[in-house]
Amino acid sequence: MAKVNVRKNFQQARWNEPMIYELSTPGLRGIIPPAVEDEIESRVGDVAAKLPESLKRKTAPGLPEVAQKQVLQHYIHLSQETMGANLTNDISEGTCTMKYNPRLCETLIGNPGFADIHPDQDEDTVQGMLKIYYDFEKVVKEVSGLDKFSLQPGGGNHAVYTAASVIRAYHEANGELEQRNEIITTIFSHPCDAACPATAGFKVITIWPDQNGMPDYEAIKAAANEHTAAIFMTNPEDIGIYNVHADKIVEAIHAVGGLCFYDQANANAFLGVARAKEAGFDMCHFNVHKTFGTPHGGEGPACGAFGVRKELAKFLPVPTVEYDGEKYYLDYDKPESIGKVRQYIGQSAVVLKAYTWSMMMGADGLRECAEISVLNNNYMLHLMEQIPGVSHAFQGNGIVRQEQIRYSFEELKEKYDIGSDDMNCRMGDYGIPWFWSSHHPWVIPEPMTLEPCESYTKEDIEEYAKVVEIVAGEAAENPGLLKNAPYHTGMHRRIQEEDLDNPEKWAVTWKAYKRKHGVK
Amino acid sequence: MSRKQFVHPYIPNSEPAVKKQMLEAIGMESVEEIYKGIPEHLRFKGTMELPEPIVSEYRCQRHVEGLLAKNKNAKENICFLGGGTWNHYVPSVVDTIMERDEFLTCYVGEAYTDHGKFQALFESSSMLADLTGFEACNTPTYDWANAIAIACRMAERMTGRKEILVAGNMDPDRLLVVRNYCKPEMTVTKVGYNKETGCMDLEDLRRKLSADTASVYFENPIYVGALEVNAAEICRLAHEAGATAMVGVDPTSLGILEAPAVYGADYAVGDLQPLGLHMSYGAGLGGFICTKDEKEFLGEYPSLLFGVCKTQQDGEYGFGEVYYERTSYASREKGKDFIGTTTALHGIAAAVYMALMGPQGFQELGEGILKRVAYVKEELVKIPGISLPVTGCSYCDFMVDFNKTGKTVKEINRALLEYDIIGGKDMSREFPEYGQSALYSVTEVHTKEDLQALFGALKAICV
Numbered sequence: 001m002a003k004v005n006v007r008k009n010f011q012q013a014r015w016n017e018p019m020i021y022e023l024s025t026p027g028l029r030g031i032i033p034p035a036v037e038d039e040i041e042s043r044v045g046d047v048a049a050k051l052p053e054s055l056k057r058k059t060a061p062g063l064p065e066v067a068q069k070q071v072l073q074h075y076i077h078l079s080q081e082t083m084g085a086n087l088t089n090d091i092s093e094g095t096c097t098m099k100y101n102p103r104l105c106e107t108l109i110g111n112p113g114f115a116d117i118h119p120d121q122d123e124d125t126v127q128g129m130l131k132i133y134y135d136f137e138k139v140v141k142e143v144s145g146l147d148k149f150s151l152q153p154g155g156g157n158h159a160v161y162t163a164a165s166v167i168r169a170y171h172e173a174n175g176e177l178e179q180r181n182e183i184i185t186t187i188f189s190h191p192c193d194a195a196c197p198a199t200a201g202f203k204v205i206t207i208w209p210d211q212n213g214m215p216d217y218e219a220i221k222a223a224a225n226e227h228t229a230a231i232f233m234t235n236p237e238d239i240g241i242y243n244v245h246a247d248k249i250v251e252a253i254h255a256v257g258g259l260c261f262y263d264q265a266n267a268n269a270f271l272g273v274a275r276a277k278e279a280g281f282d283m284c285h286f287n288v289h290k291t292f293g294t295p296h297g298g299e300g301p302a303c304g305a306f307g308v309r310k311e312l313a314k315f316l317p318v319p320t321v322e323y324d325g326e327k328y329y330l331d332y333d334k335p336e337s338i339g340k341v342r343q344y345i346g347q348s349a350v351v352l353k354a355y356t357w358s359m360m361m362g363a364d365g366l367r368e369c370a371e372i373s374v375l376n377n378n379y380m381l382h383l384m385e386q387i388p389g390v391s392h393a394f395q396g397n398g399i400v401r402q403e404q405i406r407y408s409f410e411e412l413k414e415k416y417d418i419g420s421d422d423m424n425c426r427m428g429d430y431g432i433p434w435f436w437s438s439h440h441p442w443v444i445p446e447p448m449t450l451e452p453c454e455s456y457t458k459e460d461i462e463e464y465a466k467v468v469e470i471v472a473g474e475a476a477e478n479p480g481l482l483k484n485a486p487y488h489t490g491m492h493r494r495i496q497e498e499d500l501d502n503p504e505k506w507a508v509t510w511k512a513y514k515r516k517h518g519v520k
Numbered sequence: 521m522s523r524k525q526f527v528h529p530y531i532p533n534s535e536p537a538v539k540k541q542m543l544e545a546i547g548m549e550s551v552e553e554i555y556k557g558i559p560e561h562l563r564f565k566g567t568m569e570l571p572e573p574i575v576s577e578y579r580c581q582r583h584v585e586g587l588l589a590k591n592k593n594a595k596e597n598i599c600f601l602g603g604g605t606w607n608h609y610v611p612s613v614v615d616t617i618m619e620r621d622e623f624l625t626c627y628v629g630e631a632y633t634d635h636g637k638f639q640a641l642f643e644s645s646s647m648l649a650d651l652t653g654f655e656a657c658n659t660p661t662y663d664w665a666n667a668i669a670i671a672c673r674m675a676e677r678m679t680g681r682k683e684i685l686v687a688g689n690m691d692p693d694r695l696l697v698v699r700n701y702c703k704p705e706m707t708v709t710k711v712g713y714n715k716e717t718g719c720m721d722l723e724d725l726r727r728k729l730s731a732d733t734a735s736v737y738f739e740n741p742i743y744v745g746a747l748e749v750n751a752a753e754i755c756r757l758a759h760e761a762g763a764t765a766m767v768g769v770d771p772t773s774l775g776i777l778e779a780p781a782v783y784g785a786d787y788a789v790g791d792l793q794p795l796g797l798h799m800s801y802g803a804g805l806g807g808f809i810c811t812k813d814e815k816e817f818l819g820e821y822p823s824l825l826f827g828v829c830k831t832q833q834d835g836e837y838g839f840g841e842v843y844y845e846r847t848s849y850a851s852r853e854k855g856k857d858f859i860g861t862t863t864a865l866h867g868i869a870a871a872v873y874m875a876l877m878g879p880q881g882f883q884e885l886g887e888g889i890l891k892r893v894a895y896v897k898e899e900l901v902k903i904p905g906i907s908l909p910v911t912g913c914s915y916c917d918f919m920v921d922f923n924k925t926g927k928t929v930k931e932i933n934r935a936l937l938e939y940d941i942i943g944g945k946d947m948s949r950e951f952p953e954y955g956q957s958a959l960y961s962v963t964e965v966h967t968k969e970d971l972q973a974l975f976g977a978l979k980a981i982c983v
Contacts, residue, residue: 012633016836020643020875030876031611033885037968040895047890048776051913052749055740057778060879061650068613071875075617075868078636084625093627100530101625104577109800110615113588118601119802120945121592122933128590129801142568154662157860165700195848195858199673201704204853242557273555275564289861293530296627297865298637299824300660301803318696339696343604343663344802352584360580362573365528371551372533378554379542400557425632434629440850457532458542484832490635492831494838500827503815506842508825510646512655512813517828 004462006470010431012489013080020074021510024064030071062511081490083433085296091380091456091464092435094404094449095190095238097268097290099369102360105294105353114352119344123329129348130328133321136355137305139292143267143366144284145277146307150316151288152346156265157192159285159304160232162317163261164200165338166283166308167230169315170259173336180229180258186215188237191439193263202229209443213237213394217245221252228258235279236266238438238449239393239406240377242274250280259283259312267291268453269374269403272367276307283308293357294350303350317341369454373403376452376461381405383465384450389415389472393444404451406444409472418475418482419446425493426474426485430467526575592942594799598970599942602917602961603743604664604691605802606794608772609965614796614872623868631839638839641864642826644871648808651771651874651882652788653779655813658823660806660867664791665694667807668737668768669701671787672708673857674809674820675735675764682706685728687720687738687748689713690768692950698737706734715953718746718910718919720754729761735787739768740777744951745918745959746910747777755784771795771808771870773915775882776890780810787811792866796873806863806870819846822857885964889916892962892971899975905982909954916961920944923955925982932981933958939977 048056066074083090090098109115117126137149153159164183171177183197186207194204205223210216215233224231231253235243243249250260262276262284268291276284288303289296296302308316318337319330330345361369381401384390393406412418420437423446428434438447452461474481484493499505507513514520527535533542543549555563574580599607617623623637631638645657661667672684684702686695688710699708712724720738729736736758740748748754748767755765766787767780772794780788788810797804811817818825824841831838848855877885893914900906905925908918922929933943944958951957962971 029878029880031881033881033888033964036888036891040891040968044891044894047894048887054752055747055778057776063647063650063879064875065878066875072613075872078640079620079622081636082622082626083629083633084622086621086625096627104581106619108584111585111588112593112595113591115798115800116593116595117591117801118599118799119605120601121942125592128587132587139570142570155861157858158662161858191848191852192858192860194853195855198853199857244559247562272568273564274558274562278564279562295625298623298626299864300862301865302861339700340693341697343665343693343805347803348801349803356580356584359574363568363570365573368531368534372531374554375542375551376533378546382546400554428633434633454531458538486632489633491631491838492833492836494829494831494840496830497840500829500840500842506827508645508656508827508842509649511649513828
């Protein structure tokens with residue numbers, strides 16, 4: 001059996017890396033663009049000099065001037081100060097499904113048959129890529145049971161926004177948009193389930209949980225009326241409790257003429273187990289970069305696969321990818337479409353990687369992902385329950401948790417004034433990436449949301465729990481140690497954090513920083 | 521094939537003995553006991569109809585490579601497509617950094633464990649701001665279109681005005697994104713343009729500017745392949761009407777073209793793709809929005825903004841989120857629009873690219889492109905039947921008129937494939953007023969021989 005290894009002497013790279021500007025020496029450069037051939041040069045002369053005066057750049061941009069090795073070195077250093085999921089025990093980022101991202105997929109996106117194709121090429125010249133789109137759509141159709149997908153949205157939030165746009169188009173087509181101006185969501189659903197409908201012009205009604213942590217069914221029924229455009233809900237919500245009323249909620253919303261959108265950001269544990277269709281939803285989305293094995297890129301690139309029942313397919317963004325029995329083609333013929341949410345047909349690198357991953361998994365493999373994820377999570381809970389000072393949301397309600405759990409350090413906060421941020425900073429000293437606490441508002445005090453998806457070994461789970469135990473023990477013995485952590489990561493504890501909210505002090509660029517902080 | 525026959529390399533705890541130990545520890549017989557939390561009638565009883573898995577990584581690679589081989593690519597063909605995704609050289613250093621698992625597979629970690637990610641994105645914003653002449657820039661948006669759309673709503677909130685005027689010569693696909701995003705808060709009205717110069721019709725702009733105008737959006741370089749010679753005047757007219765001015769730029773042009781902040785723009789938006797991202801069938805996109813560093817601007821960004829903060833270690837650059845309360849992460853529906861996972865990694869790629877290029881690189885890149893384009897234009901008009909429908913200087917993209925050849929762009933492009941050339945974008949659907957015209961794009965990757973191959977092929981096809 002593999003050994004459980006807590007990294008007690010961990011040290012992340014800390015290069016004290018200067019800003020790239022501080023590496024600058026006038027006259028240096030990292031790369032030389034190809035020169036224009038003499039024949040062209042002699043024919044056209046200095047074209048830039050002939051530009052209209054108003055369009056000519058007068059002062060060169062203040063970019064750094066750095067030789068190639070030093071640029072490479074600088075960004076390798078910065079990468080080493082970053083904890084990617086492929087190199088760490090990233091059970092940390094609950095709700096984010098930090099699974100292994102196969103290297104094969106990165107090899108494939110470098111293939112000239114992908115890297116060097118232009119999105120405006122004629123359909124005949126990109127049949128391979130269109131087939132990949134078409135076949136990946138089949139995968140998400142099977143996983144959800146829904147009829148038609150758009151792979152255009154560039155992330156989960158973007159898919160949720162697309163849902164809000166489709167709902168708006170649907171009610172507009174029915175002449176009811178003015179009346180149906182409310183969208184219901186739940187507090188444990190992702191903030192985008194509130195923010196996206198609001199951006200699309202809807203009033204948002206937020207439902208709080210019942211005593212078991214599920215969205216309050218009676219409250220939803222009471223909120224549903226002739227003004228309801230739709231409900232946006234996650235299931236399970238971010239605390240890992242499966243909502244047993246899902247279909248009843250759908251019925252209640254349908255009964256008043258509203259639509260039902262299922263945010264499936266947390267789909268990983270339900271592949272082949274439970275689907276949007278069986279619960280009666282009209283729409284759903286998958287975070288392809290979470291559930292289907294593609295890397296998160298430090299917040300993108302990503303893809304939000306957005307699916308609908310066939311009655312709503314006419315509102316999807318254009319174009320969709322279709323097949324006429326001989327060739328694949330792009331269908332722009334959708335007069336009732338919401339238009340577009342992104343240029344071209346979506347984040348094709350993510351689609352290519354997700355397609356590849358899905359082909360390696362097959363139906364059985366997807367199901368295995370789901371089963372091992374829930375098993376891992378319950379094993380993790382079993383270990384975490386034994387740690388003093390750690391509790392979890394709606395503990396003791398008798399409901400078996402699914403793919404993730406929101407833990408709480410409430411007791412540590414009360415006893416030692418040690419909260420989520422302190423725990424997080426100190427756990428970094430053991431090589432653990434920053435854990436996901438919770439979106440705001442923190443309904444569960446001092447939260448930590450963990451999702452040990454299928455990529456992690458039993459020993460990874462044990463290591464993680466052990467680190468929590470060690471750090472929770474440190475909190476009891478020496479809270480000051482946590483208050484000043486981290487000591488072994490790329491950055492020390494922030495001070496004067498209020499500067500980040502102060503227009504006189506904040507700086508989101510080097511130029512602004514120099515001006516505001518008197519740097520020469 | 522039964523899944524019991526192997527342990528999937530990506531699912532270690534599916535090993536039967538390990539699985540059994542874990543089940544025993546939690547006092548369960550099978551995983552089904554966990555799924556009992558899902559009511560029976562909500563369970564999926566069928567089997568997903570998916571192809572048999574290709575469990576060997578090698579076989580899977582062969583399978584996908586086989587599909588990709590069906591695509592014609594710009595390595596084996598000479599590609600003249602641009603207009604939103606461009607065929608620029610991607611330095612190997614950029615690819616090396618993009619492939620680092622540290623950046624590639626990280627996510628929403630704080631600066632304590634992801635210090636490098638914060639610094640790289642801070643530097644990216646800083647260098648984009650250098651190019652555009654501003655002091656603020658966000659972390660990336662989905663794409664250029666999304667950047668315009670967001671900036672429109674920022675302008676609406678800042679001015680309290682409800683109309684956006686957009687140049688009628690902008691990319692229609694970008695406009696579709698903007699229209700959807702601005703609903704229902706704003707109306708989007710097109711301003712006319714001069715078909716010969718490609719530039720905005722200033723008289724029409726004057727007519728349409730009003731007390732309702734939140735912002736005027738134009739592109740420079742213009743989508744139809746010209747430079748907006750009236751950029752400063754458009755900004756001045758917008759300001760005169762109490763509106764803001766927004767320009768969409770190709771960031772690679774800003775080594776030679778004036779910085780938008782200098783000619784009076786309040787917002788400069790554009791795409792990161794030309795800054796070191798492969799074309800990848802449109803996967804290289806990522807947008808940016810640059811503004812002044814003033815609270816009335818910065819306070820309206822929905823995006824994450826990374827800023828410098830002091831730490832306990834004197835002299836260390838710490839990082840954190842600037843004015844986080846703005847965001848929907850902090851304030852749900854009360855935040856500015858919405859924020860989520862976008863294209864952060866592309867921001868890092870752009871940082872590496874801009875650092876490599878420096879001011880000299882951008883200047884030489886720009887000058888070289890202007891020259892190649894000027895040369896191509898001169899040569900193309902020598903071919904009978906071919907003309908240039910838009911006058912003036914072009915950067916990368918320019919229109920070619922094939923109306924007098926008697927052939928459609930579609931026919932010409934099909935014929936060009938026989939010469940291993942991927943022709944320009946057929947504009948007859950988006951801009952029917954130009955008839956059978958195509959949008960060609962020439963960058964630093966095109967050699968004299970590439971260009972001459974195009975002339976030779978077009979002569980053979982059109983004459």
